[in-house]
Amino acid sequence: MSAASAARRTDPGLEVVVLEATGYAAAGLCGLPYHLAGLVGAAEDLVAYPPSFFRERRGIDLRLGTEVVGVDTDRRLVLHREGPPLGYTALVVATGGRPTTIPLPRPADRPGFVVRTVEDLVDLRALVDAGGVRRALVVGAGYIGLETAEALAGRGVAVTVAERLDRVLPTTLDPEVAAVVEEHVRTHVDLRLGTDAVPLAADEGVDVVVTCTGVGPAADLLAGAGARTGPGGALLVDDRMRTSLPGVWAAGDCIAPYHRVLGAPAFVPLGPTANKTGRVAGTVAAGGDARFAGIVGTAVVKVFDLEVARTGLTLAEARAAGFAAVAADVVSRSRAKYYPGVSPVHVRVVHEPGGRLLGAQLVGREGAAKRVDVVATALHAGLSVDDLADLDLSYAPPYAPVYDPVLVAAQAAQRVTASAG
Amino acid sequence: MSAASAARRTDPGLEVVVLEATGYAAAGLCGLPYHLAGLVGAAEDLVAYPPSFFRERRGIDLRLGTEVVGVDTDRRLVLHREGPPLGYTALVVATGGRPTTIPLPRPADRPGFVVRTVEDLVDLRALVDAGGVRRALVVGAGYIGLETAEALAGRGVAVTVAERLDRVLPTTLDPEVAAVVEEHVRTHVDLRLGTDAVPLAADEGVDVVVTCTGVGPAADLLAGAGARTGPGGALLVDDRMRTSLPGVWAAGDCIAPYHRVLGAPAFVPLGPTANKTGRVAGTVAAGGDARFAGIVGTAVVKVFDLEVARTGLTLAEARAAGFAAVAADVVSRSRAKYYPGVSPVHVRVVHEPGGRLLGAQLVGREGAAKRVDVVATALHAGLSVDDLADLDLSYAPPYAPVYDPVLVAAQAAQRVTASAG
Numbered sequence: 064m065s066a067a068s069a070a071r072r073t074d075p076g077l078e079v080v081v082l083e084a085t086g087y088a089a090a091g092l093c094g095l096p097y098h099l100a101g102l103v104g105a106a107e108d109l110v111a112y113p114p115s116f117f118r119e120r121r122g123i124d125l126r127l128g129t130e131v132v133g134v135d136t137d138r139r140l141v142l143h144r145e146g147p148p149l150g151y152t153a154l155v156v157a158t159g160g161r162p163t164t165i166p167l168p169r170p171a172d173r174p175g176f177v178v179r180t181v182e183d184l185v186d187l188r189a190l191v192d193a194g195g196v197r198r199a200l201v202v203g204a205g206y207i208g209l210e211t212a213e214a215l216a217g218r219g220v221a222v223t224v225a226e227r228l229d230r231v232l233p234t235t236l237d238p239e240v241a242a243v244v245e246e247h248v249r250t251h252v253d254l255r256l257g258t259d260a261v262p263l264a265a266d267e268g269v270d271v272v273v274t275c276t277g278v279g280p281a282a283d284l285l286a287g288a289g290a291r292t293g294p295g296g297a298l299l300v301d302d303r304m305r306t307s308l309p310g311v312w313a314a315g316d317c318i319a320p321y322h323r324v325l326g327a328p329a330f331v332p333l334g335p336t337a338n339k340t341g342r343v344a345g346t347v348a349a350g351g352d353a354r355f356a357g358i359v360g361t362a363v364v365k366v367f368d369l370e371v372a373r374t375g376l377t378l379a380e381a382r383a384a385g386f387a388a389v390a391a392d393v394v395s396r397s398r399a400k401y402y403p404g405v406s407p408v409h410v411r412v413v414h415e416p417g418g419r420l421l422g423a424q425l426v427g428r429e430g431a432a433k434r435v436d437v438v439a440t441a442l443h444a445g446l447s448v449d450d451l452a453d454l455d456l457s458y459a460p461p462y463a464p465v466y467d468p469v470l471v472a473a474q475a476a477q478r479v480t481a482s483a484g
Numbered sequence: 485m486s487a488a489s490a491a492r493r494t495d496p497g498l499e500v501v502v503l504e505a506t507g508y509a510a511a512g513l514c515g516l517p518y519h520l521a522g523l524v525g526a527a528e529d530l531v532a533y534p535p536s537f538f539r540e541r542r543g544i545d546l547r548l549g550t551e552v553v554g555v556d557t558d559r560r561l562v563l564h565r566e567g568p569p570l571g572y573t574a575l576v577v578a579t580g581g582r583p584t585t586i587p588l589p590r591p592a593d594r595p596g597f598v599v600r601t602v603e604d605l606v607d608l609r610a611l612v613d614a615g616g617v618r619r620a621l622v623v624g625a626g627y628i629g630l631e632t633a634e635a636l637a638g639r640g641v642a643v644t645v646a647e648r649l650d651r652v653l654p655t656t657l658d659p660e661v662a663a664v665v666e667e668h669v670r671t672h673v674d675l676r677l678g679t680d681a682v683p684l685a686a687d688e689g690v691d692v693v694v695t696c697t698g699v700g701p702a703a704d705l706l707a708g709a710g711a712r713t714g715p716g717g718a719l720l721v722d723d724r725m726r727t728s729l730p731g732v733w734a735a736g737d738c739i740a741p742y743h744r745v746l747g748a749p750a751f752v753p754l755g756p757t758a759n760k761t762g763r764v765a766g767t768v769a770a771g772g773d774a775r776f777a778g779i780v781g782t783a784v785v786k787v788f789d790l791e792v793a794r795t796g797l798t799l800a801e802a803r804a805a806g807f808a809a810v811a812a813d814v815v816s817r818s819r820a821k822y823y824p825g826v827s828p829v830h831v832r833v834v835h836e837p838g839g840r841l842l843g844a845q846l847v848g849r850e851g852a853a854k855r856v857d858v859v860a861t862a863l864h865a866g867l868s869v870d871d872l873a874d875l876d877l878s879y880a881p882p883y884a885p886v887y888d889p890v891l892v893a894a895q896a897a898q899r900v901t902a903s904a905g
Contacts, residue, residue, distance in 0.1 A: 458754065
């Protein structure tokens with residue numbers, strides 16, 4: 064819908080048609096766990112704008128419940144199940160992400176869910192609302208798994224989280240930082256790391272199984288038509304969101320946009336990038352000019368009482384990408400040490416000993432989520448560790464120590480550099 | 485104490501002597517209002533480290549209650565009241581700020597206070613603790629005045645705030661942004677703008693008058709010895725904190741450090757800059773190498789339930805400095821619109837129509853204080869308004885909308901630029 068709206072703004076005379084397989088458009092999927100938790104009243108509240116807004120106010124021909132099954136890029140036709148093929152001048156593909164489920168044999172009468180569409184969650188929430196869920200198994204301890212576990216635990220459900228790997232948030236954090244989160248998660252749910260979920264799913268006491276084992280790009284439609292793909296099978300695009308197919312743009316969770324720190328495309332399916340790349344694709348497809356500046360890999364998640372944030376590369380990612388990376392870890396404070404409510408903020412800065420900044424991870428009860436944006440901005444600008452330590456960040460006792468945790472971490476990274484040099 | 489500690493680290497064999505006029509060293513003066521509010525138990529809790537730490541652990545000869553009255557830079561002697569002149573090889577002057585009081589005639593039996601030293605606040609708090617303050621007049625609606633008003637109001641005191649100018653936070657915010665804060669302040673105290681405090685101070689019902697009319701540099705000691713001064717009479721230093729006098733460095737609230745956006749020295753007396761410049765001065769004075777990268781004018785203050793933050797230049801400051809500046813104002817949200825606890829965040833971005841970023845002001849119940857640091861980082865790096873709009877900032881429903889308020893403001897600034905061009 065970002066692409067459609069941008070196309071409309073770019074060319075008010077253009078016919079803009081949107082084909083959407085589900086019954087919802089512009090749905091805030093990131094809000095699904097909060098709907099499950101009962102924090103968001105109706106599923107409709109997750110929708111940025113109702114269909115009538117797009118149809119009447121923006122003049123967009125939005126067709127819900129219309130699944131696209133093929134694209135003929137030679138004849139510029141889209142094939143779908145609701146009628147004859149639809150012709151186009153410019154095509155924007157925004158098919159999003161798709162859960163990478165694992166097969167979990169379970170009794171036929173045991174409901175299984177995947178947290179991805181509004182419909183999935185409406186059904187699961189109805190079951191919880193009806194009191195039909197006493198014990199739940201959440202498969203996967205990535206951010207969707209932990210958000211779902213928190214939502215269910217908050218509803219009084221006894222939750223077991225099973226993760227195949229040996230730590231929580233395995234694609235988000237380095238192990239040393241994940242350990243801080245793990246300790247906190249264990250105070251709220253039964254966490255099983257390095258565990259095969261299959262026997263747990265067969266347990267008779269488990270009322271419901273929710274699979275949250277990751278998301279891949281829903282790129283089949285265009286990949287089948289010959290589009291070039293990259294990391295994780297995601298569609299490759301240039302900075303104007305052009306795919307390798309003529310007349311076809313792509314945006315959202317189905318693409319691998321340029322990662323400024325890696326200097327290469329990366330698959331990091333998140334809402335802000337989906338929205339921004341949608342705008343660029345819609346603008347350019349409609350004849351306008353726009354470019355996407357790239358991502359730096361920023362993400363944040365609430366895990367029970369913790370804010371967990373990362374940007375750039377983890378130490379593991381940096382080394383895998385060939386950087387001679389090291390890490391500096393500090394535990395600083397969210398406020399002045401004498402101010403009520405002060406709590407620890409763990410910060411890891413990943414960098415090259417020569418001073419190149421590569422990333423950061425922050426965990427704390429407050430002040431981690433938005434503080435990561437300082438490092439994200441520094442990465443976007445190509446600042447060094449020394450630059451990071453020099454920043455004029457805000458200080459007042461209720462909000463930060465005199466040296467903000469980011470500055471304390473940058474100073475620690477400078478010392479790592481000094482001792483390495 | 486930052487300078488002394490840095491000197492000690494730089495040269496472990498150096499004799500480091502600190503002369504301090506008051507009875508406290510390394511005191512967090514920014515915490516004084518919170519001590520008054522009763523949020524900080526003992527005044528000693530405001531001290532970063534006790535004197536014994538500096539004396540025993542760091543080997544610093546710390547002499548409290550020792551007021552310096554003169555400097556003879558030719559003979560390299562410091563004159564003080566507690567004994568014979570003290571010789572030095574290198575002198576670091578960190579005399580800090582000094583309240584710019586206004587004369588307020590009042591009955592002799594009416595206590596008057598200035599919020600600047602620990603001793604002042606200990607006396608005022610004792611009076612409040614004893615129940616001797618029912619009505620207080622706070623003179624000045626700058627950040628110290630508003631913090632003090634909040635502290636007294638929180639103790640059950642009826643507070644009148646009198647400000648000579650026609651708005652709150654007059655040196656911090658543009659009038660349009662100050663209006664948001666003003667409305668909130670009026671729900672907590674009796675606020676009198678454009679008002680002469682003298683008749684109010686004479687009111688018999690006022691138990692105590694607290695003067696918070698601003699801070700100037702305590703630069704007399706060195707200015708009297710011939711040191712060059714600049715904005716507000718503050719000491720001029722280079723990026724190594726050298727004054728114009730041989731063998732004399734200066735740091736803290738008594739100097740005017742380099743302002744990266746202005747491209748000139750500026751007097752912005754705040755804790756983080758004082759600490760950082762102290763480190764540089766101490767390091768260089770002891771024979772080491774360090775440079776101060778400059779400030780961008782970041783500040784934040786809690787005003788009752790609001791976070792109020794600014795960085796760079798206000799529109800008024802930018803125009804006074806000769807920039808062809810304009811402003812873009814938005815009201816965004818602290819969280820996803822469906823997430824409980826979401827509240828408005830007002831953001832003003834100040835910029836040149838050509839795209840140069842000059843500053844920002846943020847006000848909101850949450851998410852303003854640390855969000856300003858994104859703009860502070862962007863200013864430090866010299867990013868443009870377009871760059872700001874491109875940033876990969878963190879998103880999760882509990883912490884931000886998909887487009888963070890800073891991005892929404894940057895987009896608005898882009899539209900101002902587009903319509904101006």
